[in-house]
Amino acid sequence: MPPFEVPEGDPFGPHNLPYGVFSRAGSQERTVGVRLGDHVLDAGAAALALGSPYAALLARPTLNPLLAAGRTAWSDVRRALTAWVTVPAHQETVAPFLHPLSSVTLHLPFEVADYVDFYASENHARNVGQIFRPDAEDSLTPNWKHLPIGYHGRSGTVVVSGTDVVRPSGQRKGPADPAPVFGPSVRLDIEAEVGFVVGVPSRAGQPVALADFREHVFGLCLLNDWSARDVQAWEYVPLGPFLGKSFATSVSAWITPLDALEDARTDPPHRTHPLLPYLDDTGEEPGGYDLRISVAINGHTVSEPPFSTMYWTAAQQLAHMTVNGASLRTGDLYGSGTVSGPEPGQRGSLLELTWNGREPLELPDGKRAFLEDGDVVTLTAWAPGADGVRVGLGEVSGRIVAAG
Structure with a gap:
């Protein structure tokens, strides 16, 4: 043809x-x-x-x-x-x-300036809370419904789809271990996310308002923020993710412009708590996107997370990360955080899919609690377009190779 x-x-x-x-x-x-x-x-x-x-x-x-x-x-x-x-x-x-x-x-389609990752799915946050704080009165932390939680990542290890991911090494310590040990991660995980790519910079000291989101953000891509759960669990108190996250973040080779996604725009879920003015999107244009994601391990689909369920929108995330006066640069990338829906088959990480390894997945080539060397993880997605046509978002794929 x-x-x-x-x-x-x-x-x-x-x-x-x-x-x-x-x-x-x-x-x-x-x-x-x-x-x-x-x-x-x-x-x-x-x-x-x-x-x-x-x-x-x-x-x-x-x-x-x-x-x-x-x-x-x-x-x-x-x-x-x-x-x-x-x-x-x-x-x-x-x-x-x-x-x-x-x-x-x-x-890699653009030079990444800064990288920020968020935690915007209520379903994901509640699952994580139930896994690690099963006796807590509320599985969400007290701040979760008031601001988009995030952390500043490492732009130098953002890689394009198809790049092998070397199993990271670091310190890890189980609850019963007398002392930490050093070695390759044994709880390597994925995080199915959507990344937003900043085009127009902003000046230091001038926050970006919700209404200005489309003036600064060019488009989006699929993103897999690989995670070494055992390294992260030992290191993250009190400052948050570091070596457990910084070894690799994979992005798709294609950046879909926001203008191609007009028909995929949708209202976010109902907000249960009043928002401060800079985050209050009442009356604003629909800030959510109806993106249908699929997660496959070695060609076998294990999850289909719906992006439309994300509590915090990309516009709110942009407003929050600049409200203190932090400036934007061309090529800034920020991740949505793990996308998880309300159903077990819609969870965007192995941490949730296997409930922290206690319920391994049954795959054609064997059980998986976390990723093994040689595993290939592929995220694909599409969005609804005009007259029923689909807008493809490409794929982001990576193969796990043994630590050198």
Whole structure:
């Protein structure tokens, strides 16, 4: 089938057009690409051939210049790209710049500035509370319904889908152990998340309001925030996640622009506690997104978390992480936190799926409490689009390899 003739219902049709960065076989040169079906368009080369004023943003080895250009440019470039792949008059010029996905290498699509991870799913937070504080009167901590809890992560270990994840080593100590030991994690886990990519920076000392979310955030991607639960359990008191989290965070190779997800916007769950003014989204545009995630281990689906259940929205997370005056930078990435639904088959981590290892999963290749060397974890997702079409969010995959 010719590359312009995307099958009806293809989740990567002209209604989607996510952005990535790729290189062709035998070349080290990276450039911005846009996915169309099972092909990728060399967006910069097409822009140059068509004499487009957007070539300066697209003929680059990273998405950062486009991210920094702002909402007007984002919308203009998207309209131009849509025309390039749908208007017959452009096809002869554009066709040479469409390459089969199987023939290219995909790279980390943007230079990550800062990385922040949140804890925004009430279902996930309650499950964790019940696992570790079974006798507590409330499984949520007292602050949970008042602010989006988060921590500042490590941007240097954000990697693109397909990158192997080396089993991390660190200190661990069980409750009955007389002293800590050092070695590879034996409780390696996943966290199925959605990442939001910041384009336009902000000035230090100037918080970003809820209403300005779409002026700063370019798009989203799938994210797996790998977790060494045993390392984390020993180290995190009193300052929170550190080595148990910082060894790897995987993101999908495709960044879906927010403009492709208009039909997936939805209201967040009912808020049970009054919110302070900077977080109160009453009367604001719907801040949630209806994203359907699937989690597979070695090709076997183990969970289908629904992002629409997330209590805190991406706009509230952005407002909270800047309310103290912290500035945004182009390429900032923030994760939603583990996405978990109310049903057992909708949990976004092995910690929850196996109830801290006490109820191992039955997989075709054996039981799993936590990840074993050689396991391949793959997250995929889609969102509803106009007229029933799906908007594909790609995948984020990683294989666990033994510690060196």
